[in-house]
Amino acid sequence: MRNPKDTVVSWHHFNRKLETSIDAEHVTPWDEFVHRFLDGKVLLGDFYDHALGWWQMRDDPHFLFLKYEDMNKDLSGAVRKIKDFLDISLDDVTTASIVESCTFANLTSAWADSGNQTKTLLARKGAIGDWKNSFSESQNKAFDAKYRERLEGTGLQFDFE
Template sequence: MAEATASFMDDDDFSHVVKGIIYPRFVSEANLKAMATFDIRDDDIVIVSYPKTGTNWTLEIVNKILSAGGRTDASSDDMVGKLEFQYDDESRPQHVMLQECASPRVILTHLTPDTAPPGIAHPQNNVKVIVVMRNPKDTAVSFFHFGEKMRSRFATKQGPSWDEYFMQNFLSGNHPFGCYFDHVLSWWERRDDPHFLFLKYEDMKQDLPEAVKTVAAFLQVKLDDASIDTIAHACTFSNMKSTLDNSRYEDRTLMARKGIVGDWKTMFTDEQSRLLDFKCKAKLEGTGLHFNFE
């Protein structure tokens, strides 16, 4: 086992490797195997993301659109929990509990197409899949700080320094849920499939009402301009942070930090920035996938 992988393996929150990818201890191999037979309903809405790229923000937007359209009376707190997870305080994994949820279900996952249920990797009929993405520099910084907050809250052992995390884990791809670039590109290959909508964190920050309008149209929920503006206001970072801070789920209260584009400048050295720029060029050039970094 590589030293970089071991640094996460020694942490209680990141405890095992399946087919070369590190998973948190609450994503068991049994849960991953169950994905092959997970039943997707025709009205399911799936939010796919790499960790710390805007999952909860997108969930808030989707939940409020469905609520405004009269399609759900559930709160976003009722929809949290990744498909592949089993939390310590729950006797059953999320994929089992989701079978009992009323439609339309909003399903969250950090899996790639290779490990996600076939009905998500290859959606049919009216299944909607929203893939949210964030530039890799801000993603790395957000994940690092989230790990620090989790360790502090739950009194686990000290984690890697920023430099160790960046070099040994994020840049190398020895990271929870796999290499950032492999993850986003595996979903990006489906960009021409009308079952998919791709959202970028940076675009949402630049024009949130337009993002809300786009998501509503994708979900086929008719909303007037006033409703779109109301949802956008409710989903600004400051308002969403209040929602998350008051969640009944402890880990969700740690999700929101700054919610800005370009925070990577507070952490990255010039050399680290250069190395990740080189990685971006090597991985993304020719794919049509581009990110804004400020």
Template sequence: MEMKRPTATQPGYVTIANIPSPRLVITHLPIKFAPKGISQPQNKVKVLVPMRNPKDTAVSTFHFHKKLMPLKGGDPDSVRWEEFAEDFSSGTVPFGDYCDWLTGWWQLRDDPHFLFLKYEDMKKDLLSAVKAIVAFLEVDLDESTIKGIAEASTFNNMKADMDNSKMAERRNIARKGIIGDWKNTFSSKESDLFDSWYEKKLGGTGLSFDFE
């Protein structure tokens, strides 16, 4: 609960507490550990919940952890995919089981304080996603401004921004930004095991993803 970035001087919740309202809060916490102001929002609080298919999420998280190891004084080669894949599907990774994370927040899909966005949908039609966010936040923006936001939010433009960030962790976030990169990492056996895992977890929830 007091995890902090490798280069941070204090836990994130301490930093957030010192920021004046209105605040933008970013968290990876599952719903059961999230502050009530986020998990049970009231009044003008708005919560965006981005989601991504579990296989690409696992591969992305794997590479991110490898890149963070030097910042923690560790060896990136100590993070091995075969072991990480098993840990990911068993929930023994930071923030726990990803499918449990998804279903925990997904139960609030009918709450007007929440907007759920799929990474795959944003990749296919970013402008529509930006328009949905603008409408959700109830802000008045003209078409030109909305198109400008969408252009600034493309993977290539965001990657360039992140790669030049003063925050070391941020420089390690953006990698390929594509759908289906899991195929370059997963073995057939691992893919089948993941299929069984997320189908068991997500089956009947109405939550489905594109994997390519």
């Protein structure tokens, strides 16, 4: 899962690439996309319904809930969590190789060389906090209000920096 502000920026860039690649008559402008995202009117539906649907399963022993921001800050720790969840042991060299393979730079490079058109559209920056380069003050306030409205009391919190 990823914080909703960076999610909408990433989703908008992906959507623009997709619309352009299929020669869509209308490429959705940022302001329109933000409004539609907040209303849950984007492809795949409402972000908060999606996030909370998975969040409610966090204590299920057959489910692992990871946040992009946590993985970005501590990829080695995320790999350890996945190893523990899968109940597997790997030596340090193998673990380090997995961590290195899963860096954003290595994934985007592999995807670019994959020949898979969808994968070439997926990755952009992978940065946390990039939403600040796109959001207006009013958009930020609207997202903060929606975040409080939908997540307050659920225990689900995201990092935005």
